[in-house]
Amino acid sequence: MSPTRFASEHKVIYWGTIVILIGLVVTGLIRYENVKTDSKTLSKANQLQEALVKAGYPSPDTDTIERLLGTDGGQVCEEPGNALKTALWKIQQANGAAGPGMRPVISDSKAVEVERIVLQVYCPDELDDFDDALDDLKTDDTVRR
Numbered sequence: 001m002s003p004t005r006f007a008s009e010h011k012v013i014y015w016g017t018i019v020i021l022i023g024l025v026v027t028g029l030i031r032y033e034n035v036k037t038d039s040k041t042l043s044k045a046n047q048l049q050e051a052l053v054k055a056g057y058p059s060p061d062t063d064t065i066e067r068l069l070g071t072d073g074g075q076v077c078e079e080p081g082n083a084l085k086t087a088l089w090k091i092q093q094a095n096g097a098a099g100p101g102m103r104p105v106i107s108d109s110k111a112v113e114v115e116r117i118v119l120q121v122y123c124p125d126e127l128d129d130f131d132d133a134l135d136d137l138k139t140d141d142t143v144r145r
Contacts, residue, residue, distance in 0.1 A: 041066045048121045055117060073122030080119060080130040109139040 045065035053059050068074060094102050112134060119127045 040071045044069070044071060044121060048118060051117050051121055052114070055113065057114065069118070069122060073118065076115065076118050077123035077126055080115070080123075080126050080133070082133075106142050107137065107139050108142045112137070112139055 042062065045062040048065055048069070049060055049062055069076060094104055097103065116127065116130065119130055
């Protein structure tokens with residue numbers, strides 16, 4: 001049997017092998033990107049956890065941080081000084097009543113500090129916008145510790 005006849009009779013095997021190898025390479029590249037992203041997400045979550053503990057807050061669950069903030073900070077870093085987000089945040093800093101009894105309160109300084117820590121870890125370039133948006137917000141040590 002000549003080598004060319006053998007090769008022509010087994011083209012299906014050659015093509016099948018090539019397709020399988022290409023599939024394995026693509027799968028490997030996809031899995032590598034996922035591992036790389038997971039590693040970066042875990043690193044950021046650990047960094048935030050350490051910063052919060054250093055500031056005196058309880059240690060949050062890194063799995064929750066990873067899911068909520070990912071690698072880029074998610075919603076927290078998406079225009080943190082945005083007027084709508086600031087307005088909603090100020091509404092949440094109320095006395096808890098509904099309707100006519102709802103009154104704004106002086107927010108605790110720690111509430112603002114936590115978001116600042118998250119911004120420092122995930123998107124430090126947005127920190128100035130956040131500070132500018134909250135310059136007029138009055139804070140004090142209002143929560144008893």
